[in-house]
Amino acid sequence: MAECYKRQDLLTDLFQAYYEARKKKRNTASQLAFEIDLEHNLMELYEQIRDRNYTPSPGVCFVVNRPVKREIFASDFRDRVVHHLLYNYISPMFEGRMIFDSYSCRRGKGTSQGIARLEHHIRSCTQNYRYSAYILKLDLRGYFMSIRKDRLYDLICKGLERYRRSRKQKECPDMELIDFLLRQIIFRNPQRDCRIRGSAEDWEGLPPTKSLFNSPEGVGLPIGDLTSQLFSNIYLGELDGYVKRVLRCKHYGRYVDDFFIVHPSKRYLKELIPWIREFLKEELELELHPDKIELQHYSRGVAFLGAYVRPYRKYPSKRTAGFFREAVHRLEKESSKGKPAPERLRKMLAVLNSYQGHLKHFRSYALLDRFLRNSPLKEYFYFTGGYRKAGIRSRFLIPIKDTYGRGKEPETFPETGGGLWIIAYIVKIAGAGIVNKHQYMYEMYAYETESTNI
Numbered sequence: 001m002a003e004c005y006k007r008q009d010l011l012t013d014l015f016q017a018y019y020e021a022r023k024k025k026r027n028t029a030s031q032l033a034f035e036i037d038l039e040h041n042l043m044e045l046y047e048q049i050r051d052r053n054y055t056p057s058p059g060v061c062f063v064v065n066r067p068v069k070r071e072i073f074a075s076d077f078r079d080r081v082v083h084h085l086l087y088n089y090i091s092p093m094f095e096g097r098m099i100f101d102s103y104s105c106r107r108g109k110g111t112s113q114g115i116a117r118l119e120h121h122i123r124s125c126t127q128n129y130r131y132s133a134y135i136l137k138l139d140l141r142g143y144f145m146s147i148r149k150d151r152l153y154d155l156i157c158k159g160l161e162r163y164r165r166s167r168k169q170k171e172c173p174d175m176e177l178i179d180f181l182l183r184q185i186i187f188r189n190p191q192r193d194c195r196i197r198g199s200a201e202d203w204e205g206l207p208p209t210k211s212l213f214n215s216p217e218g219v220g221l222p223i224g225d226l227t228s229q230l231f232s233n234i235y236l237g238e239l240d241g242y243v244k245r246v247l248r249c250k251h252y253g254r255y256v257d258d259f260f261i262v263h264p265s266k267r268y269l270k271e272l273i274p275w276i277r278e279f280l281k282e283e284l285e286l287e288l289h290p291d292k293i294e295l296q297h298y299s300r301g302v303a304f305l306g307a308y309v310r311p312y313r314k315y316p317s318k319r320t321a322g323f324f325r326e327a328v329h330r331l332e333k334e335s336s337k338g339k340p341a342p343e344r345l346r347k348m349l350a351v352l353n354s355y356q357g358h359l360k361h362f363r364s365y366a367l368l369d370r371f372l373r374n375s376p377l378k379e380y381f382y383f384t385g386g387y388r389k390a391g392i393r394s395r396f397l398i399p400i401k402d403t404y405g406r407g408k409e410p411e412t413f414p415e416t417g418g419g420l421w422i423i424a425y426i427v428k429i430a431g432a433g434i435v436n437k438h439q440y441m442y443e444m445y446a447y448e449t450e451s452t453n454i
Contacts, residue, residue, distance in 0.1 A: 010177070014046050017084035021077065030077035045078060052180050054082065056188050059222075062197040063206060067306070067319060071203075071211050073190045073222035083226045086181045089173050090156070091230060093163040098233060099240045101253035105229035111305040112361050114255045118262075119309050121251040122298050125262045129311045135302045136261045136269040138276065139292035142209030143257035144232065145220040148285050149186050152221075152235050156182060159234065186231070190222045232256060235284065242279050247272060255305055262298070269295055307362060314362045321367055324355045328371045335376060345380060345392050352381065352390040360388045 022031055034041050048054040057076040064072055075083065098106070101121075103114035125133040140146070160175060191212045208214040212222060221228045236254065243249045243261070249272070251262035263269050273293065280286040296302070301310040308315045316324075331348050334340065340348065359368060368387035372378070381390045 010050060010174070011046055013088065014042065014049070014081065014085055017088060018042060018081050020088075021080045021084045028077070030074075030080075034077045041078065042081075045081065049082070049085075049177070049181070054181075054184060056082075056184060056190075058193040058195060059190050059224075060197050061191070061194040063202040066323065069206055069210075070223060071206065072224045073194060073212070074224050075190075075222075080226070082181065083185070086178070086185065087226050087230055089178050089181075090160070094159055094230075094234055094237070097159065098237060099244055099252075102233060102237075102240060103253065103255045105226075105233055111255070111307075112358075114253060114305050115307045115309065115314065115361070117253050118260060118302070118304050119314065121253065121260075121262045122309070122311075125251050125264060126298060129298075131264065133262055133264050133298050134266045134269055135294075135296060135298055136263070136272065137292075137294040137302060137304070138259055138261075138273075139289045140257040140280070141287045141289040142207070143286065144223050144228065145209055145212055145215045146286055147219065147221050147232070147235055149218050149221075151284065152231055153182065153186050155234055155238070156186075156231075185225075185227050186221075187218075229256075238283060239276075239280065242283075243276070247275065258305070260302070260304065266295065306358075316359055316362045316364055316367065320358075324359065324367070325371060327351055327355060328375065328377070332376050335380060339396075340380070342396065345396060348377075349381065349390055349392055352377075356383075356388055356390060 022035075045054070056079045059076060059079070060074045062072055062074070064070060095106070101117055103109040103111070103117070122133065122135070123129065125131075157179070160178065164175060203211065212220045221231060236257065239259075240252075240254060243252050243259075249261050249263070253260055261269060261272065273288075277288050280288060294302070299311060301308055303309075303317055306317050306320045308317050331351065334348070356368070365386050372383060372387055380393060380396055382393055383390050
């Protein structure tokens with residue numbers, strides 16, 4: 001009975017992992033191919049994991065230039081489901097052991113939280129800017145490509161054992177299953193059988209320390225996997241503990257391999273650098289980036305996570321402002337070619353609101369006003385709240401009617417499959433109690449597909 005219970009739990013957990021994996025990978029080629037025969041593929045994946053014969057599929061390797069040039073490994077959607085499964089298993093086990101000021105790949109954290117905490121630490125150390133303080137900012141050289149897989153595996157196993165002992169007689173996940181998935185994901189070499197997208201020129205200018213193809217055997221994790229982000233946090237958790245508990249640094253924060261320390265004494269911060277460098281080398285076999293060691297007075301400001309933090313104010317960095325300017329110019333050029341289709345307007349709106357949602361955390365009104373006040377985009381979009389949010393003008397929306405024939409709020413619908421959106425909308429206003437609109441729309445899509453194939 002216990003074995004049957006575990007198998008049933010695994011199947012439920014796998015379906016949950018699938019729904020989480022598809023949230024931000026809608027309509028990708030890999031995701032669509034997987035969902036052509038969804039039930040068969042999920043059950044096949046379940047049996048492979050259950051029987052312990054699952055192996056990762058070859059991924060795709062390419063180079064991106066934003067926000068910085070780096071090498072990305074995109075796993076097959078099937079493997080992304082497994083990554084989410086493993087993440088859901090072990091993330092809660094390590095969340096309680098992570099320090100508060102670790103901001104990457106954690107619920108309730110992120111870049112905005114990291115910037116806000118840096119400002120908080122500066123205020124706290126200077127007693128609201130009344131006293132002097134200095135900021136030490138450090139970075140690691142080729143972090144993901146330098147992670148020792150055996151060391152990482154040992155750290156995770158120790159953490160899992162501590163968690164198992166702390167649970168005592170309480171229900172605990174299948175540790176044997178977790179260990180199997182850990183070995184399959186950590187010790188695989190994605191660079192051996194991956195498909196290269198792009199040309200050799202794309203890798204020109206990429207430092208050797210930022211390419212997995214230059215890493216020795218047993219070293220390096222691919223950038224792009226959800227598990228890699230979690231593993232990076234666990235690996236540098238050792239550094240967090242050393243800085244907080246051994247060096248006793250109160251004002252410390254970290255986002256992936258980018259971390260800072262705030263202290264009233266400049267001399268003290270200088271003395272910390274060799275201590276941190278030695279710890280990284282001896283315990284984690286990592287190296288500080290010699291060109292990214294910054295030590296300066298807080299009044300001069302500090303750049304961190306796409307923001308420039310100064311006393312009493314925060315500004316977007318020049319790089320962030322440049323990306324926003326390029327995005328606006330690209331959308332303006334597209335709109336000048338003619339009236340965009342309703343579906344395209346929705347995508348353009350998503351780009352604008354994405355940037356505006358990020359920039360609203362800073363003093364950015366002057367920046368937004370400079371690029372949007374006389375922009376041709378105003379023909380299709382309106383802006384509210386001091387450019388904090390954008391919307392599509394009503395004349396470019398498609399009005400629909402409810403079940404009683406009354407006019408309802410206009411919305412935009414895709415050129416294909418619009419009927420599904422209308423049905424979902426009508427059911428919603430009729431009081432059907434739809435909690436998850438997207439889930440309902442997907443079910444309607446599946447129903448329509450089945451009806452078409454009959």
